[in-house]
Each structure stands twice: as C-alpha cells, then as structure tokens.
Amino acid sequence: MKGQGDLRLVGAAALLCTLLALLIPIDGVALVFAIPLLLFLPGYAITAAAFAKRPLPAPQFLLLSLSLSLATLALGGLVLNYLGGIHPLSWALLLLLVIFAACRVAAVRRRTSGKRLRLPRPRLSGLQAAMLLGTVAAAVLALVLASRSVPADDALGYTQLWILPQPGSADSEAQVGVRSQQQTSVDYDLRVRIGDDLVLRRSFRLGPGETRLVKLRTPLGTEGTVPVVATLLRHNRPFQVYRRVKGSLTAPRGSG
Secondary structure, three states: OOOOHHHHHHHHHHHHHHHHHHHOOOHHHHHHHHHHHHHOHHHHHHHHHHOOOOOOOHHHHHHHHHHHHHHHHHHHHHHHHHHOOOOHHHHHHHHHHHHHHHHHHHHHHHHHHOOOOOOOOOOOOHHHHHHHHHHHHHHHHHHHHHHOOOOOOOOOOOEEEEEEEOOOOOOOEEEEEEEEOOOOOEEEEEEEEEOOEEEEEEEEEEOOOOEEEEEEEOOOOOOOEEEEEEEEEEOOEEEEEEEEEEEEEEOOOOOO
8 A cells, every 4th residue: 555644554553453452451441442443444444445536525534434434333243243253353353354455445446546645634613523523422432331331239130930831742741941030049949739749849049041941741640630830939938939820731531
C-alpha cells in the first residue's frame, strides 16, 4: 500500500489495538484499545474501499465508518456463531481479516484511479457533532455493559417437577423429571407413590441448569389405572412440600 498513508495507519492501528486488547489483563484498559477496533477501523477500511474513486466529505465519511463498523459487528457475530465460537480471539481475527482485506481493495482501487486520499479532516456542524458523539457514546456504553457481568444476588430461581408418559408405552410407563433453575446448588428429596405404595425415594443435589430423570412403570399385579404422585422436598425444609405433581399409569392388557 505504498503511498497510502491512511490505509497503512489503519492497518497498523488495527494490529496494535488487537494485540493490546487481547494481552492486557485489565478489562477496563483492554476495552480502551478494543473500542477503535470495534467501532471505527473496520468501517473506515470498508468505506475507503467503497469510495476509493469518489471521495466523500469528511462528515459523511466518519458517520459511514461508524455505521459500517457496527454492521460488521452484527454480521460478524452471525458468522462466528455458525463457525463454532464467539470469543475474543475469533473476533480479533475476523476484524483483522476484514480491515486488511478492505484496505488492500482500497489501495488497489486508488492506484487504478490515480487518486490518493488523505485522512479526512472533519468539519462538523453542531448538530452533526452532537449526533456523532451521541452515537459513539451509545455504542461505547453498550460495549461496556456487554463486557461486564451483572450480579444476580437478588435474582429468584425456580425448580420444575413433571410426570410425562413414555412414548409407545400405552401409558404403562412414565418419566419423572426435576430441573433446577436456582442460583446455587440445591439438595432435593424426591418421593414417588404409585397408588398407596411409596415406590421411590431418592436424594440428590442439582446445580443451576441440571436435570434428574427417573423412569417408572406399572407395578406387577396392577390392574387398570392407578394414580401416581411425585413429591419434591428440599433438604433445608424436610417437612414442607416444595413441588407436587400427579399423573397416572395404566396396566398393560393381560398383565394381571
């Protein structure tokens, strides 16, 4: 990119910002170097490539650079999601690829047109400056919020309990399930009655998002349909029913 000072500067800035954003362990400092890489450099390179033969006024150039950078983030997230992973390194590689490729295209198009663009010197009106600063501030705020974990100390969790018939069993078999969506690990007691008999009692611990499944079948010698009751207790409240669901099982024909 000989003679293309702005493109060389954009490429060098992208590489430097990438290295510092990935290597600096302090999130706030790393974000300072990530912001140009996310919000300006990709859009600048794409705009330079698209308008290499027809220069834009500085205000339009800067606004388009910001807009195309945000569009690159949105589309890049979709691409990385389908390619198998969204993480800092994959983002950095994708943005570097976009910036370097767009800078190369811009340099080639400028040489063929015989024009060499300098870095735009913006002369913004008050309204244009306010709009640009507002957009940048909103984007920076979104990045800061996205990079921080929000404490969930006051969040409410819940636990699911269900009884579902097993497909193809003609209601002679069922599945009892417990899923914890609590904020911490919880100890449970599960008790299942078929008719008047306590047929199952299990104690277990579930972490957030974990599930425990238990299969039931109609006891031998049962005739007709019998009620099933699943009761869930918590270890810290052993005498208080936490969840209870009811269902039924039907004995297969000829089992009696």
